[in-house]
Amino acid sequence: MNAWRDLRVPLTAAGFGAAGIAAALVLGGASSPVVAVAAGVIGLLAAVCLLAVAGRIGAGQRTEAPSWRWLAIGTVVWLLGAGVRPFAEGTAYVVTFADLLLAGGVGLLAIGSATGATWPPPGRGVLRIASDAYLSAAALFVLGWMPWLGGVYRAADDPGVVYPELVLPVVCLLAACTAAAVAVPPDSGASPGARAGVAVLAAITVAEAANAAARIAGEPPPVLPALLTPAAFLLLAVVAARARRERPRRSWSVPHWVAAAVPLALVGAATVLLAAGMLTGGLETDAAALPIVVATMVLVLLLRVFVTAVASMSLRHQLDAAERRLRGLAENAGDLVLVCDLEGVIQEIDPGVEETYGYRPDQLVGNTIFEYVHSEDAPAVQNALATFDEEAAERQGACRIECRIRAADGTWRPTEAVALRDGRAEDHILVSVRDVSDHVALQNQVAHLTFHDGVTGLPNRAYFEERTREVLARPFPSGTAVIFLDLDGFTAVNDSVGHASGDYLLGQAARRLRAAVGGDATLARWGGDEFAVLVEGDGQNALDLAERLVGAVAAEPFRVADRDVALTASVGVAFADEDTPAGDLIRNADVAMAKAKQQGGRRVEVFATQMHADVVRRLEFAADLQRALAEKQFSVEYQPVVDLATGRVTAVEALVRWWRGGAFVPPEQFLGAAEDTGVIVPMGEWILHEACRRVAEWRASDAEIGLSVNLSRRQINAPRFIDTVRAALDESGLPPGALTLEVIEEMLVEKDTETLARLAELRSLGVRLAIDDFGTGYASLAFLRQVPVDMIKIDPSFVAGLGRDETLTLLTRAIVRLGNDLGLTVVAEGIERSEQLDLLREMGCSHGQGFHVGRPMGAPGVDTLMRTTLAGLQNTA
Numbered sequence: 001m002n003a004w005r006d007l008r009v010p011l012t013a014a015g016f017g018a019a020g021i022a023a024a025l026v027l028g029g030a031s032s033p034v035v036a037v038a039a040g041v042i043g044l045l046a047a048v049c050l051l052a053v054a055g056r057i058g059a060g061q062r063t064e065a066p067s068w069r070w071l072a073i074g075t076v077v078w079l080l081g082a083g084v085r086p087f088a089e090g091t092a093y094v095v096t097f098a099d100l101l102l103a104g105g106v107g108l109l110a111i112g113s114a115t116g117a118t119w120p121p122p123g124r125g126v127l128r129i130a131s132d133a134y135l136s137a138a139a140l141f142v143l144g145w146m147p148w149l150g151g152v153y154r155a156a157d158d159p160g161v162v163y164p165e166l167v168l169p170v171v172c173l174l175a176a177c178t179a180a181a182v183a184v185p186p187d188s189g190a191s192p193g194a195r196a197g198v199a200v201l202a203a204i205t206v207a208e209a210a211n212a213a214a215r216i217a218g219e220p221p222p223v224l225p226a227l228l229t230p231a232a233f234l235l236l237a238v239v240a241a242r243a244r245r246e247r248p249r250r251s252w253s254v255p256h257w258v259a260a261a262v263p264l265a266l267v268g269a270a271t272v273l274l275a276a277g278m279l280t281g282g283l284e285t286d287a288a289a290l291p292i293v294v295a296t297m298v299l300v301l302l303l304r305v306f307v308t309a310v311a312s313m314s315l316r317h318q319l320d321a322a323e324r325r326l327r328g329l330a331e332n333a334g335d336l337v338l339v340c341d342l343e344g345v346i347q348e349i350d351p352g353v354e355e356t357y358g359y360r361p362d363q364l365v366g367n368t369i370f371e372y373v374h375s376e377d378a379p380a381v382q383n384a385l386a387t388f389d390e391e392a393a394e395r396q397g398a399c400r401i402e403c404r405i406r407a408a409d410g411t412w413r414p415t416e417a418v419a420l421r422d423g424r425a426e427d428h429i430l431v432s433v434r435d436v437s438d439h440v441a442l443q444n445q446v447a448h449l450t451f452h453d454g455v456t457g458l459p460n461r462a463y464f465e466e467r468t469r470e471v472l473a474r475p476f477p478s479g480t481a482v483i484f485l486d487l488d489g490f491t492a493v494n495d496s497v498g499h500a501s502g503d504y505l506l507g508q509a510a511r512r513l514r515a516a517v518g519g520d521a522t523l524a525r526w527g528g529d530e531f532a533v534l535v536e537g538d539g540q541n542a543l544d545l546a547e548r549l550v551g552a553v554a555a556e557p558f559r560v561a562d563r564d565v566a567l568t569a570s571v572g573v574a575f576a577d578e579d580t581p582a583g584d585l586i587r588n589a590d591v592a593m594a595k596a597k598q599q600g601g602r603r604v605e606v607f608a609t610q611m612h613a614d615v616v617r618r619l620e621f622a623a624d625l626q627r628a629l630a631e632k633q634f635s636v637e638y639q640p641v642v643d644l645a646t647g648r649v650t651a652v653e654a655l656v657r658w659w660r661g662g663a664f665v666p667p668e669q670f671l672g673a674a675e676d677t678g679v680i681v682p683m684g685e686w687i688l689h690e691a692c693r694r695v696a697e698w699r700a701s702d703a704e705i706g707l708s709v710n711l712s713r714r715q716i717n718a719p720r721f722i723d724t725v726r727a728a729l730d731e732s733g734l735p736p737g738a739l740t741l742e743v744i745e746e747m748l749v750e751k752d753t754e755t756l757a758r759l760a761e762l763r764s765l766g767v768r769l770a771i772d773d774f775g776t777g778y779a780s781l782a783f784l785r786q787v788p789v790d791m792i793k794i795d796p797s798f799v800a801g802l803g804r805d806e807t808l809t810l811l812t813r814a815i816v817r818l819g820n821d822l823g824l825t826v827v828a829e830g831i832e833r834s835e836q837l838d839l840l841r842e843m844g845c846s847h848g849q850g851f852h853v854g855r856p857m858g859a860p861g862v863d864t865l866m867r868t869t870l871a872g873l874q875n876t877a
Contacts, residue, residue, distance in 0.1 A: 068240065070112030071197050075233065078105025078204070099168050106175045106204060109197050113179035116194025129181045131304045137177040138297045141170070144209065165216050169209040176201035196232075196239040203232035336433040342389050344368040344381070347428060356435050358408025369431075374412055377403035388421055388429055405433075414440040453525040455503045456510035464524035464532050468582040471536060480576040481542035482585050483533040484593035485513070485549055488568040488601035490529035495754055497561040505560045509553060509567075516552040521545065530593075532586070546571045546604045554602060568602035570594075575607075622677040624660065625670060629683055634658055636690050638862050640854035641708065641827060644841050649866055651706035651740070653849065654691035655856050656683065675712050684715045685724050692732035692739065694859055699738065703866050708740040710772060713747055716758050725762060736766030740791060745771045748789075763788055773829075775815055792819050796830025799850070803835045816843045 081101025179198045183190035210225035336356060338349040345368050349361050370378050384399045398420045404412040419431045451463035459467070471480055487509060494502040506529065513531055517523045520541075522534040533549070535542040550569050557564035572592025576585050592607040599605070628634060638652035658665040674680040688709055695707040715721060729736055741762060747755055748771070763769060770791035775798055794815055801808030812828075819826040828840050831850030840848055854865065 067112050067116030067191060067194055067197075070108055070115055071193060071236065071240075072112075074105045074108030074110075074112055074197075075236070076105075077101055077108055081105055102208075103168060103171050106172050106201065109201055109204075110175035110179045113190075113194045113197035113201065114182045116197070117183040117190035127307060129178070131300050133174065133178040133181040134300055135297060135304075136181070137170075137173045138293050138300075140173060140177070141293055142297075165212040166209075169205060169212050172201065172205040172208050176205045192239045192242075193236070196236045200229075200232040200236050203228035338364075338369075338431050338433065339428050340369060340431060341427055342385060342429065344370055344385055357405065357413065372406050374404035374406070384419060385429065388419070405435075413437050456507055456525045458510055458514070458531075459522065459524040461524065461526050461532075464522065464526065464534065465582060465586070467522055467524075468534055468586060471534065472576060472580065472582050472585065479537055480585075481535045481537075482574050482576075482589040483535065483542060483546050483549065484526070484572045484574075484586075484589040485531045485533070485553075486570045486593055486597060487529040487553065488570055488597065490567065493560065493565055493567075497563070501561045505558050505565065505567075508558050508560075512552045512555070513549060516548045517545065532589070542573055542575070543604070543606070546573050550602060550604060570596035570601045571604045572596055573604060573606045618673060618676075621670065621673050622679065625674055625677065625679045625683075628658060628660065629679060629686070633660065634683065634686070635858075636687055636694070637856040637858055638691075638694075639849055639856040640862070640865060641706075641847055641849045642853050644828075644837065644845060644848050644853075647853075649705060649854070649862075650847065651708055652695065652862060653708040653710075653742075654687055656687055675714055678714065680712050680714055681718045684709075684711070685728075688724065688728045689731065692728045692734045695738065696732040696734040698862070698866065699734070705866065706738045706740060707734070708742055708770065710742045713755065716743070716747070716755055722758060722761055722765075725767065726765065729765075729767075737768065740768040740770050742770045742772040742793065744773055745776070760788065770825075770827075775811065789824065791825040791827060793827045793829050794845075796850075799828050799830045799836055799840070800832075802839045803833075809839070812840075813843050816840075816845045820844055820846075 078101070081098050081104070084101065085096075085098035087098075176198065179194075179201055183194040183198050207225045207229045211221045214221045336350045336353050338353075339347045341347060346364050346366065349364050351361055353359050353361060353364065364372075369381065373381055381401055381403055384401050387399060398418050401417040401419060403415055403417070405415045407413050414436050415433055416436050417431050417433045419429050421429060451459060451466075453460045468482065490502065490505070493505055506525075509529075510523075510525065510531070513533075514523055517533055520535075520537065524532050524534075526532040533545065535545060550571055553567055553569040557566040559565075570593055572589045572595065574585055574588035574592055588607040592605045596603045596605040635657045637655045637657050639655060640649045641651040641653060642648060643650050656667065656671075658667075658670055671680070674683055691707055691709060695705060698705050718724075725739075725741075728734075729739065743759070748759075759769060768790040769788065770793055771789050772793050773795040774792040775795045792815070794812060798808050798812045798815070802812060803809065816826050816828075825847060826845050828836075828845050828848040829850065831837055831840070831848045831852045833852060836850075837848065837852060857865070
């Protein structure tokens with residue numbers, strides 16, 4: 001089926017071609033049998049190739065398929081007309097059926113040629129094609145009439161027979177000229193098949209004109225013109241065969257001036273021939289066709305001239321409008337135009353120079369441009385002018401120049417100029433000058449913002465890193481050092497007075513640090529409350545500068561939001577080796593600064609190799625904490641808080657324990673890391689829920705026991721902390737009054753507004769608050785009158801000195817007495833000896849905890865302890 005489908009179109013064409021050959025073979029004496037057979041065979045070949053191409057056109061040539069189909073159908077129709085012509089010539093009709101077929105075939109061939117080209121848009125383009133086609137056809141008719149058809153007309157026995165015989169040649173001539181006007185111009189984009197179709201139409205026109213002249217004269221058709229038709233069909237067949245095999249290549253084209261001049265040349269030749277006939281008296285006017293054709297030619301020419309004039313006027317108006325727009329743009333663009341010679345002498349200059357640079361034009365004309373160009377930029381301007389003085393200057397394009405121009409007020413203005421040769425004079429140069437001062441200022445501002453901090457005005461992190469890389473790239477950078485500085489306690493400033501006031505404080509700090517650094521080092525704001533300094537010199541200078549920076553920050557309080565804020569600084573110093581990368585040097589200084597902060601701040605630490613190892617271990621430790629929390633490696637132990645008078649357990653303090661791979665990790669080794677990394681928040685939530693649930697179970701068995709839980713600052717400031725406490729109480733059923741939350745007195749002394757508000761909200765829930773490790777130096781005894789707490793827990797350092805240190809004994813007695821006077825519960829921590837217990841009882845301390853009264857234990861141990869009494873305590877009592 002596929003093979004039959006591939007052969008269907010060629011076989012159809014073969015059938016039509018066979019009919020044409022059969023008709024051509026019966027041509028009698030009107031034509032040569034050889035010519036008829038040749039025409040039929042070549043026509044068959046052309047039809048087969050054309051229809052095959054039209055039926056199976058390639059995917060890349062899909063747009064050419066309509067043209068090939070029209071050419072194929074036109075060829076077949078023309079063959080049919082040629083085949084039936086011998087049978088129609090003996091009829092009495094003036095226009096036979098064969099003539100209709102031939103004319104139809106010619107029309108279809110013309111359509112095929114026209115569809116193979118790109119038509120211009122409607123309007124003047126179509127009018128041009130129509131006028132060119134008619135003028136060419138009329139001129140060719142005149143050129144053929146004067147030397148040839150006119151004589152045939154005059155020699156005819158019956159001149160009335162001439163016109164019917166010329167109908168078909170005239171139709172062919174109009175079709176050929178129309179197809180040529182569409183497909184021959186170079187901008188038509190015509191395919192090779194379309195232009196080959198024009199050749200076929202031209203050959204048919206010549207052959208039909210020769211046949212008509214022979215029939216009028218009663219002579220047999222000439223052989224030579226008849227051979228043009230098969231030759232043209234052969235050309236069409238070859239082009240079609242090439243198009244069938246491969247994608248057509250770029251087709252030939254004629255120059256534009258040739259395509260435009262051909263119709264006019266034909267008209268001119270016809271006019272010359274008519275004039276010669278009139279002068280020699282050889283022009284016969286007895287035929288009406290010639291005057292009609294000449295008159296229509298004149299009318300078409302007049303119409304063509306009129307349309308061309310209208311188009312020219314429209315183009316002139318458009319050109320004038322474009323010139324006005326260009327002039328307006330030039331006047332409003334802010335560019336100055338000047339003309340100078342090859343030596344740079346100014347010949348002409350735009351009057352706008354006075355507004356831009358402050359000079360009058362007459363002040364500049366006659367002077368050289370080098371009198372106003374910066375000396376550093378003059379060589380580049382001289383080189384630019386020299387390029388126009390070379391032999392290849394005619395091909396020299398626009399030359400761009402950047403330089404600084406001195407204005408009348410003495411300032412140097414950044415300028416961009418474009419120079420090109422002036423077409424009016426070979427030795428003159430046209431220069432367009434633009435003042436780009438605003439653009440350069442904007443660029444400088446952007447660069448400053450890119451590499452400087454907007455709050456302090458100092459260079460930023462990007463600038464500092466780039467500068468460090470540049471310094472370390474020099475030979476022998478071993479004297480280079482980086483100093484990192486962090487403001488201790490700055491976070492509390494932001495939390496208490498707001499970020500705007502915090503930024504104001506950073507500006508004050510930056511001014512102090514800049515004064516301390518001087519001009520020998522690079523000071524930058526690294527980010528947040530951290531600053532970095534790059535020192536290029538010996539190591540002692542870096543250490544001295546680090547000490548000066550610490551002193552500058554702590555020299556006096558900062559004035560912020562109508563209050564004085566005292567801050568200190570933690571400083572780290574790292575020195576560069578010959579092969580230290582910039583990133584490592586900066587990181588080392590940061591590590592040393594973190595070490596200084598861990599040591600309490602207000603100090604300078606010099607980086608040592610083990611510091612980096614400590615940081616790495618700390619990071620690994622933090623990862624272990626995250627994993628331990630997920631794998632539930634933590635547990636809770638409870639240390640009893642007892643009534644010192646009765647020995648009864650009144651509360652327990654929840655303490656977290658970590659068994660890491662079966663080994664016990666002391667709390668002091670991981671609680672700090674948990675606080676720094678934020679793991680303390682989810683860990684504290686778990687401890688709170690677990691301890692509340694356990695204590696609620698004990699209370700359900702008629703044991704009146706309370707719970708104490710320690711809180712860190714990060715836990716309190718966690719977004720959902722209040723909800724966490726409320727949920728733990730609700731889920732466990734523990735009364736709020738049975739829960740005591742312990743905070744260190746530092747949190748209360750700082751008077752952090754947000755922290756105090758959260759603690760007040762907790763008390764509103766009914767939860768009790770306790771000051772843990774009271775007496776460590778942050779608060780005075782009078783401070784207890786100002787804070788909303790229910791309990792104070794005396795620091796173990798006081799209890800340890802009881803009976804051995806009179807000062808500590810007096811201070812402990814004062815704390816106990818003040819707490820009792822204020823109605824607070826006083827708990828002594830760290831009771832480890834019996835004499836400490838006796839003294840605390842004698843002082844009136846009501847509660848205590850420590851190894852002597854009860855060690856931390858698991859939940860089963862607390863169960864046993866609550867069912868028994870502490871015999872030792874009772875005996876002592």
